[in-house]
Amino acid sequence: MELNLDRKRALVMSAGGGLGSAIAVALAREGVEVCLADRDVSSIDAVQAAVHQVGGRSRTYVWDLGKQDEWQAGISKMLADVGGIDILVNNTGGPPPGPAHGHDCDVWRNAFESMVISVIGITDLLLPGMRDRGWGRIITSTSSGVVSPIANLGLSNATRVSLLGWSKTLAREVARWGITSNVVIPGRIATGRTQFLDAARAKREGRDVKNVQEESESTIASGRYGRPEEYADVVTFLASERASYVTGSTIRVDGGLIASI
Numbered sequence: 001m002e003l004n005l006d007r008k009r010a011l012v013m014s015a016g017g018g019l020g021s022a023i024a025v026a027l028a029r030e031g032v033e034v035c036l037a038d039r040d041v042s043s044i045d046a047v048q049a050a051v052h053q054v055g056g057r058s059r060t061y062v063w064d065l066g067k068q069d070e071w072q073a074g075i076s077k078m079l080a081d082v083g084g085i086d087i088l089v090n091n092t093g094g095p096p097p098g099p100a101h102g103h104d105c106d107v108w109r110n111a112f113e114s115m116v117i118s119v120i121g122i123t124d125l126l127l128p129g130m131r132d133r134g135w136g137r138i139i140t141s142t143s144s145g146v147v148s149p150i151a152n153l154g155l156s157n158a159t160r161v162s163l164l165g166w167s168k169t170l171a172r173e174v175a176r177w178g179i180t181s182n183v184v185i186p187g188r189i190a191t192g193r194t195q196f197l198d199a200a201r202a203k204r205e206g207r208d209v210k211n212v213q214e215e216s217e218s219t220i221a222s223g224r225y226g227r228p229e230e231y232a233d234v235v236t237f238l239a240s241e242r243a244s245y246v247t248g249s250t251i252r253v254d255g256g257l258i259a260s261i
Contacts, residue, residue, distance in 0.1 A: 003240035006031030010087035010239065011078065011126070013065065013119075016043030018191025019141060020091045021050065022228035026236045028056025032087065035078050037071075039064040065092055066114035068121065075125045084129040087239045090119040090140040090163075094193055097200050100154030111155045116162055127174065136179035137239045140167050144187050147250075147258050152201070164250060171248035180247035182238050187254025188216055190225040221256025 010027050014020045016038035024034045028051040036051070036058055038044040044060050051058040061078055063070040079085070095111045123138055130136025144150065145157040146164055164183055171181040188194060198216065202209040217224055231253045237243055238251070252258055 001242060003030050003236065003242055005087075005236075005240055007033070008086040008239075009033045009035070009082050009084060010089060011035045011037060011085045011122075012089045012091065013037050013122070014091045014093050015047050016040045017091070017093060018193065018228045019186060019189065019231055020089070021047040022232035023089055023091070023235050024058070025050050025054055025056070026229065026232035027087070027239065028058065029054050030236060030240075031056075032239075033057045033059075033082065035059050035061060035082060035085070037061045037063060037074065037078075064114075065118040066110055068113070068117070071118055071122060072125070075122060079125075079129070084133065085126045086130065086133070086135060087137045088123060088126050088139065089235060089239075090123065090138065092119065092141075094143070094153075095155040095159070097152045097197060098154055099152060100158060103155070108155070108158075111159050115156075115159045116166075119163060120166060123170070127179070130179050131174070131177045134178040136174070136177070137243075138167070138170065138174075138179065138181040139235055139238050140181075140183045141235070142183055142185055144185055144252070144254055144258055146183075147185060147252070148260060152204070153197075168248050168250075175247055178244075180238070180243065182247060183250045184231070184235055184238065185250060185252045185254065185258075186226070186231050187252065187257035188220060188225045189228055189231050189253075191228055194225065219257060220254075224255065226253065226255050 010032045012024045015036035061074045063074040092115045142160045146161040149157040167183045202212045
């Protein structure tokens with residue numbers, strides 16, 4: 001299937017992580033010039049090298065999504081460099097595990113700033129260019145916790161769910177300009193974040209991490225954790241011309257993990 005992505009320009013946020021890096025490489029394989037943004041210089045350099053290995057083109061930008069002045073300045077520089085962004089992949093890191101109660105208000109405020117305000121603000125900065133060109137893709141990666149709240153991830157469950165309502169509302173507002181807005185939900189994908197959460201649970205419950213992983217896999221219909229590349233392929237399709245009539249949707253890439261309809 002021809003995806004018609006050659007010479008498009010994409011911004012992948014938190015590109016240094018497992019999902020972000022896989023998405024960046026998948027888009028680059030299709031001829032997309034990828035702008036890689038992350039707060040960690042070493043991880044983003046590694047992703048750029050992976051993009052170049054598949055013959056892709058990329059630029060790197062360093063900013064912290066929790067610091068508005070940094071990402072605003074970064075977006076201005078990026079737009080000056082590339083002229084515009086056609087595909088925006090809203091991907092953020094996750095907050096630390098913990099219950100839904102007992103946190104200082106500043107903890108909630110910081111999580112909301114980095115995981116919600118940054119996504120909405122960056123989207124608003126890139127939307128005018130998409131509208132002028134009559135084409136755009138806004139893809140927001142969240143968590144299975146927005147459909148089925150995950151135990152001990154209170155901060156993540158509460159903050160990420162707000163992006164579903166925002167993305168759905170946005171989809172109806174921008175469709176007339178040839179712009180789509182969709183949410184993608186990962187299940188248990190084998191990334192560093194998943195390993196961290198498994199290890200934290202094992203420590204909390206006094207168990208072996210391998211036992212925790214096996215128990216987690218037993219709850220997935222596919223019987224295994226997903227590969228980041230499997231998630232990235234779905235995002236890449238949504239970014240393509242072939243997905244022009246898919247908007248306002250919430251798409252699960254979870255191997256059958258989420259039991260609800």
